[in-house]
Amino acid sequence: MTTDQGVLTSTIGVRWLRKMGVFAVVLLGFGSWALYDAVWKYPDRGRRHAEWAEWQYLSVLEEESRAGRDPGILTRNAPVLDPVAELERLNANPSANTSGSAFARREWLTALSRVGDLTPDNTGFSQMAPRQRKDALDTIWQTASQPSPLKAYDIPSQWLMMVIGYGLGAWVVFLVGKVAITKYRWEPGTKTLIMPSGARIAPADLKEVDKRKWDKFIVYLVIKPEVDRVGGQSLRFDTYRHGLVEEWILEMEREAFGSEEDGGEEASKTEASASASNESDASETPTSQAADTDSDR
Known part of the structure; x- marks a missing residue:
């Protein structure tokens, strides 16, 4: 870039800018992908698994009602009015809750906790009676596949990757801007x-x-x-x-x-001069020796 006074101004390096552009796109894309997983993909999968776990829980209670010949077990035992405290109680002694409705309840509440839905509104069956809810879930999950459960770190890890991707991407953009305004x-x-x-x-x-x-x-x-x-x-x-x-x-x-070529030529001249001097000394030596011999005679 040349100004009106003939003074040149530095530009941003084109190859470096291309490389930084690729880095920025990759990092910001990585952050956006992680954001999508954290906000939509993983929560959706987690809620579907929680719904499936709820269906399993109600199915186990229904089987216990039939086995005990007590139709009221499903209605009485299904609601969980304080899901946070109940999950803590079940996790405090997991070996005692490895089967039956207690195990199914723990799986259901755990699935809800992974997506932030562990509230009485989602576990109290206030909107629909347990038996009606069971019938509604039958129509969905009797023919659908079981969704994969979420691990405790699945969603938090996506938020972390989003922060890393967006953070590094923003740093690259900032660096490009800083270099662009730094002029020589x-x-x-x-x-x-x-x-x-x-x-x-x-x-x-x-x-x-x-x-x-x-x-x-x-x-x-x-x-x-x-x-x-x-x-x-x-x-x-x-x-x-x-x-x-x-x-x-x-x-x-x-x-x-001076240029490297000039330095090379000067060195060559010096070497040539030294070589010529050595040759001259060598040629003079036999002559001197001959003169000394004649004088001795």
Whole structure:
């Protein structure tokens, strides 16, 4: 991006932005999926299982009525006026409630508790008598399959996954926004890099360009101590997130320290000069030895 004064402005890294976009979509989608499970899918399955467990409970009471030849057992024993206290009582001694109506009642109340429906309104049979309710459930569950019961952690775990998905997704969106508003500027004429804080760095201000993490798109500019505002600091740049910054840093490095090609040519010249000097010394040695021999004669 170029301003009217010819000053260039950094952009957001396109490849990095694509990657963050994928992360955001995946994380927010994961959170939405967990939200759907927590609000609709799991509660619906849990309520269907609770209804099936209620049908089982009433069926057991009806069998006990027939076995005891007491038609009033179903009507008297079916309602649970304080379901929370009753479930606590049944869970306090589970070994004593492994069969019969007590076991069926505990399964029913447990299923209701998993979906937050453990209230007297759902266990008191105030809207419909137990026998009528049993007949109504017969028409549904005699031909339907048993729903899978919910575990105690099923719904809470979905809420947790929703928080994780939405939380990380929001963090990615925030990070993208932060990078988008963090701008570096470049003056091509003076090869000066202007930091988001307004501090200016010219090639002459560089003490070192630290590229030890260049493969990870990280570079550090070590600034000379006398430079205003940023003197003596080692400034970190992420060239993957911020577009154009890599080109500017390389241009500053060439201006300050020369190009790698120039350095390579200089080294080659030095090596060639040293080699020529060695050859010259080697050629002079036999001549000197011959002269010494003649003088001895």
